[in-house]
Amino acid sequence: MSTGAARFAELHIDHVQRAFGDTVALRGMDLTIKGGEFIALLGPSGCGKSTALNCLAGLLPLTGGKITMDGKRIDDLPPERRGFGMVFQNYALFPHMSVRRNIGFGLSMRKVGKTELNRRVDEAIKLVQLTEHEHKFPAQLSGGQQQRVAIARAIVLEPPLVLMDEPLSNLDASLRLEMRTEIRRLHQSLGLTTVYVTHDQEEALALADRLVVLRLGEVQQIGSPEDVYAHPTNAYVAGFMGYRNMLRVTVESVDGENAVVTGEGVRLAGVNRESLPSGAAAVAAVRPEDFSLVVPNAASTENTVSAVVEIVEYHGREQAVEARLPSGEQLHVRTNSRLAPGDTVQLRVPVERVLIFAEGSSS
Amino acid sequence: MRIAARPGAWITWGLLIFFMINLVGVVGAPLLNSFAVQWFDTWLPNGYTTSWYTEAWREFDLLEVLLVTFQVAVAVVVISVLVGVPTAYALARRQFPGKKLLNVLFLLPILMPPMTYGIPLATVLYKFHLAGSVTGVIVANLVPAVPFVIMTMTPFIEQIDTKIESAARMCGAKTSAIFLRILAPLLVPGILAASILVLVRTVGMFELTFLTAGPDSETLVVSLFYSVSAAGIRATQTVDAMAVIYTSSMLVLLVIALRFVNPTQLVTRLKEPS
Amino acid sequence: MTATLEKPPPPLEKASLKHRLAERGVDRTLWLLVPGAIFVVVLFLYPVLYGLQLSFQPKDGGGPFGNYIKFFSDPYLRDTIWITLRLGLPAALINVLASIPIAFQLRGKFRGKRTITTMLVVPITLGTVLTAQGLIEYLGRAGWFNRVLLTLGVDEPIRLVHNYWGVLFSLVITGFPFAFLLTLSYLSGIDPSLEQAAATLGASRRDRFRHITLPLLAPGLAITFCLTFVLAFSVFPSAIMVGEPSGETHVMSIAAYETAFRDFDYSLGAAVAMLMALVMLAVIALVLVWRATLYRGATGGKG
Numbered sequence: 001m002s003t004g005a006a007r008f009a010e011l012h013i014d015h016v017q018r019a020f021g022d023t024v025a026l027r028g029m030d031l032t033i034k035g036g037e038f039i040a041l042l043g044p045s046g047c048g049k050s051t052a053l054n055c056l057a058g059l060l061p062l063t064g065g066k067i068t069m070d071g072k073r074i075d076d077l078p079p080e081r082r083g084f085g086m087v088f089q090n091y092a093l094f095p096h097m098s099v100r101r102n103i104g105f106g107l108s109m110r111k112v113g114k115t116e117l118n119r120r121v122d123e124a125i126k127l128v129q130l131t132e133h134e135h136k137f138p139a140q141l142s143g144g145q146q147q148r149v150a151i152a153r154a155i156v157l158e159p160p161l162v163l164m165d166e167p168l169s170n171l172d173a174s175l176r177l178e179m180r181t182e183i184r185r186l187h188q189s190l191g192l193t194t195v196y197v198t199h200d201q202e203e204a205l206a207l208a209d210r211l212v213v214l215r216l217g218e219v220q221q222i223g224s225p226e227d228v229y230a231h232p233t234n235a236y237v238a239g240f241m242g243y244r245n246m247l248r249v250t251v252e253s254v255d256g257e258n259a260v261v262t263g264e265g266v267r268l269a270g271v272n273r274e275s276l277p278s279g280a281a282a283v284a285a286v287r288p289e290d291f292s293l294v295v296p297n298a299a300s301t302e303n304t305v306s307a308v309v310e311i312v313e314y315h316g317r318e319q320a321v322e323a324r325l326p327s328g329e330q331l332h333v334r335t336n337s338r339l340a341p342g343d344t345v346q347l348r349v350p351v352e353r354v355l356i357f358a359e360g361s362s363s
Numbered sequence: 364m365r366i367a368a369r370p371g372a373w374i375t376w377g378l379l380i381f382f383m384i385n386l387v388g389v390v391g392a393p394l395l396n397s398f399a400v401q402w403f404d405t406w407l408p409n410g411y412t413t414s415w416y417t418e419a420w421r422e423f424d425l426l427e428v429l430l431v432t433f434q435v436a437v438a439v440v441v442i443s444v445l446v447g448v449p450t451a452y453a454l455a456r457r458q459f460p461g462k463k464l465l466n467v468l469f470l471l472p473i474l475m476p477p478m479t480y481g482i483p484l485a486t487v488l489y490k491f492h493l494a495g496s497v498t499g500v501i502v503a504n505l506v507p508a509v510p511f512v513i514m515t516m517t518p519f520i521e522q523i524d525t526k527i528e529s530a531a532r533m534c535g536a537k538t539s540a541i542f543l544r545i546l547a548p549l550l551v552p553g554i555l556a557a558s559i560l561v562l563v564r565t566v567g568m569f570e571l572t573f574l575t576a577g578p579d580s581e582t583l584v585v586s587l588f589y590s591v592s593a594a595g596i597r598a599t600q601t602v603d604a605m606a607v608i609y610t611s612s613m614l615v616l617l618v619i620a621l622r623f624v625n626p627t628q629l630v631t632r633l634k635e636p637s
Numbered sequence: 638m639t640a641t642l643e644k645p646p647p648p649l650e651k652a653s654l655k656h657r658l659a660e661r662g663v664d665r666t667l668w669l670l671v672p673g674a675i676f677v678v679v680l681f682l683y684p685v686l687y688g689l690q691l692s693f694q695p696k697d698g699g700g701p702f703g704n705y706i707k708f709f710s711d712p713y714l715r716d717t718i719w720i721t722l723r724l725g726l727p728a729a730l731i732n733v734l735a736s737i738p739i740a741f742q743l744r745g746k747f748r749g750k751r752t753i754t755t756m757l758v759v760p761i762t763l764g765t766v767l768t769a770q771g772l773i774e775y776l777g778r779a780g781w782f783n784r785v786l787l788t789l790g791v792d793e794p795i796r797l798v799h800n801y802w803g804v805l806f807s808l809v810i811t812g813f814p815f816a817f818l819l820t821l822s823y824l825s826g827i828d829p830s831l832e833q834a835a836a837t838l839g840a841s842r843r844d845r846f847r848h849i850t851l852p853l854l855a856p857g858l859a860i861t862f863c864l865t866f867v868l869a870f871s872v873f874p875s876a877i878m879v880g881e882p883s884g885e886t887h888v889m890s891i892a893a894y895e896t897a898f899r900d901f902d903y904s905l906g907a908a909v910a911m912l913m914a915l916v917m918l919a920v921i922a923l924v925l926v927w928r929a930t931l932y933r934g935a936t937g938g939k940g
Contacts, residue, residue, distance in 0.1 A: 369842075371738065372742060374738075375738040375739060375741075375742050376742065378735070379739055379742075382735075382813075383756065385775070385782070386756075386760065386810065388771075388775040388780075388781050388782060389768065389771035389772055389775045389776075389810065390763065390767070390771055391771075391775075392770075392771050392774035392775040392780065392781065393767055393770040393771045393774055396770075396774055403779070404779045406781070406784060445672075446672045446673055446676055447673065449669035449670075449672065449673070450669060450670055450672065450673030450674070452666075452669055453666050453667055453669040453670045454670070456666060457666055457667060459667060465670070465674065468677050468678075468681070468682065469673070469677060471681065472677070472681050474867060474921075475867075475914055475917070476867060476870055476871030476890065476913060476914070476917060477871060478871060478873060478889075478890035478893055478894065478910060478913065479893075479910045479911070479913050479914040479917070480681060480684060480685050480688075480910070480914075481910075482688065482893055482894070482897050482903075482906050482907060482909075482910040483684040483685055483687055483688025483689075483691070483907050483910060484680070484681075484684040485897075485898075486684070486687070486688065486691070486897070486903050486906075486907070487683070487684045487687055502680065505676070505680065506680050506681055509673065509676055509677070510677065513673060538665070567764060569765060569873065569874050570871070570873055570890070573874075574894075574898070584764060584765075584766070587764075587766040588765075588766060588874055588878075591766060591769070591770070591878055592877075599770070599774075602766075602770060603767075603770055603774075606764070606766045606767035606770050607767070609764055609766065609767065610762055610763055610764055610767045613761075613762035613763075613764060614759070614762045616762075617758070617759075617761060617762045621755075621758075
């Protein structure tokens with residue numbers, strides 16, 4: 001492993017399309033992956049992220065577009081000749097082979113000599129900490145151990161690109177966190193290039209250098225975690241990035257990058273992300289944690305909403321509160337203050353934390 | 364929940380026991396008779412002997428018959444597995460135009476009474492001078508055996524995760540390597556089960572063998588049937604002895620089969636093609 | 638052509654031919670089908686079609702339908718349809734109906750279950766000849782069964798073999814294990830918690846069977862019925878050995894065999910075989926049409 005993985009400079013995904021009969025699972029995807037990057041494809045089930053991964057792997061034929069690696073077209077190569085490594089959601093370990101033989105399978109397919117094969121398998125086993133289990137069969141391993149075998153099997157080949165298809169979704173919560181760190185560590189120490197598919201925004205934010213948010217087969221936004229988290233391009237991405245409050249409003253006035261919007265009993269200033277004209281129907285997206293409680297009878301009520309507390313959930317240091325606006329809409333708020341159902345509260349949100357999007361682009 | 368508490372259960376168990384007693388009678392009578400010196404109009408025979416077995420062995424040329432049976436059964440198993448398993452693989456893994464039609468074609472030889480296609484088949488085989496020989500018997504028995512292998516193996520292959528093949532491909536395995544290194548070892552239990560079921564069916568298949576066999580190519584069932592037809596001139600004991608030999612060999616095969624096939628999971632194997 | 642002057646969307650980069658073919662499921666894997674397909678066409682389809690056209694060329698002339706006219710005008714041949722159905726339908730019905738309560742009793746886990754299941758399955762191995770010999774010797778005039786009846790005070794031994802009953806018994810003995818195994822596996826495919834759920838909703842044992850288990854089991858029973866019916870409908874050696882092959886049990890397969898290979902009228906034999914297939918398919922089609930009206934989704938079980 002010391003040599004590090006084979007590298008490419010740039011892999012172009014050029015207008016790749018994939019249709020199943022009449023339903024289009026992936027619609028003209030464009031993406032450039034640079035060597036050494038960790039890319040996460042993020043979206044709910046059915047958004048086309050796994051389709052994109054399988055097209056990249058060669059397991060699904062494209063119905064349009066092309067894929068090139070350093071200028072060489074690779075989308076008509078069969079998967080076994082692309083030389084990528086892949087970790088599957090259910091691990092897809094060979095049930096009739098021991099851990100060692102599972103990991104060594106790819107090397108033996110490449111006709112790697114026996115001593116070389118043993119050395120590299122040993123190294124990979126050590127890397128994923130399975131030395132005690134190397135002669136066991138997959139059925140004798142726990143989920144986390146199977147996961148490690150699957151990862152070792154993919155990276156032992158030192159592939160130019162490692163594809164991971166929701167590799168953590170079958171693990172329980174604590175193991176998931178542990179393996180998440182492990183995957184990032186391997187990516188960095190081996191200098192891999194990784195494309196990682198997940199529906200978990202937290203996982204994507206934690207792991208990736210760049211996120212690709214997909215919806216119904218279309219790319220919504222490509223950007224760094226910070227970028228996508230703080231500046232989602234539309235209401236859909238915002239919803240996915242934890243903007244749980246989507247208030248229905250109308251744009252009242254526009255002032256440069258910002259705009260003032262009004263709804264029933266609500267008047268807020270925020271960032272006009274999609275340059276909506278005044279009079280347009282819009283949604284104002286706010287994260288639960290961006291609200292802060294205003295002391296009763298404060299002098300200024302700028303950028304505040306008033307709501308009645310309905311449900312309070314205790315979450316340790318803070319509380320998750322569900323409150324109702326005068327319009328009847330629900331508001332999710334996180335706060336450190338102790339609140340009780342029935343309380344009327346005044347909530348402030350900073351102008352830059354209110355994102356205004358066109359209506360109808362969410363979910 | 365106690366089983367014996369309800370009248371419905373009592374009736375069921377009563378009928379079951381009645382059926383069992385009669386079954387024991389049906390099996391026991393010829394079994395006892397095959398060891399009987401003489402048995403007329405009495406509860407039990409008036410003496411016991413094993414000489415009928417040696418007589419049956421000699422008289423019906425059983426060694427020859429068993430050899431033919433063995434030859435036919437092994438050939439049918441090997442050929443039907445070789446032809447059937449690849450077909451089952453393609454059916455399990457691919458959607459293609461005309462698949463439904465092909466599935467029906469493969470289902471019909473299992474579903475139709477052997478007589479309905481056996482008579483035209485025998486006519487064709489006679490036309491090509493294949494009938495009346497061991498080859499003809501093998502060919503005729505293949506007709507239901509190949510589809511049977513296809514129908515039992517298709518669901519078996521379907522339940523092998525395609526992701527495993529994808530994983531092998533991602534490891535750089537070519538199609539041939541996937542077949543040899545991944546699929547073959549995983550399919551062994553299924554192939555074994557299908558082989559044994561085909562073996563049992565072939566050894567027991569009367570109609571097709573009967574229609575195509577000549578004097579030198581009779582299998583055990585057919586030669587048994589002829590021995591019954593000619594029973595007037597022979598003691599029934601020899602026929603019974605031969606029937607006992609047949610049944611015990613089938614029993615051995617079934618016991619082996621049950622080690623590989625869980626009978627309560629037959630449904631998944633017999634499920635209609637989707 | 639209307640002159641809409643909208644710009645056409647930029648053409649997509651066309652996927653390669655290989656991809657487009659694979660899209661229709663056409664790739665090298667399909668070569669694996671070739672041996673199987675050739676096999677079934679040459680050894681099944683061709684003989685059946687050959688037989689079909691042969692059946693329209695009667696040996697004694699009389700137009701293309703001569704054989705069929707002959708079949709339906711000769712009561713000895715015509716009646717075989719009724720005789721075969723009169724054996725096959727009751728045998729299949731008995732086997733399926735008897736399997737249901739027995740499978741129900743054997744559903745749970747208890748000591749000796751394996752023994753009982755094995756005993757019920759053993760008749761598969763008996764083969765027609767041993768069954769026939771057994772029936773003749775056990776149910777015959779001097780057999781154990783009639784001896785017991787005589788001891789119990791019956792005047793005359795009852796004739797149970799070399800007639801309709803003998804064949805029916807042999808069909809039950811050979812067909813029941815199949816019906817039982819299939820029913821048991823269908824039944825174990827039904828999630829027991831469904832019945833428990835119904836019980837918590839106040840359904841009695843009878844209600845649970847009627848409204849939960851039976852509807853889920855019915856499609857399986859239809860298949861079981863079809864398979865046992867086919868077995869019984871094909872009856873041939875038993876009808877000769879324990880039946881009355883030229884009278885009460887002159888079934889279609891005997892008629893087909895005798896015309897083709899005793900009288901050497903291949904053409905008429907083929908016609909009888911075709912009619913036999915037709916009758917059987919008609920019965921199966923009826924059952925399957927009924928089955929199509931039932932719920933056939935998942936039964937929640939693991940089987």
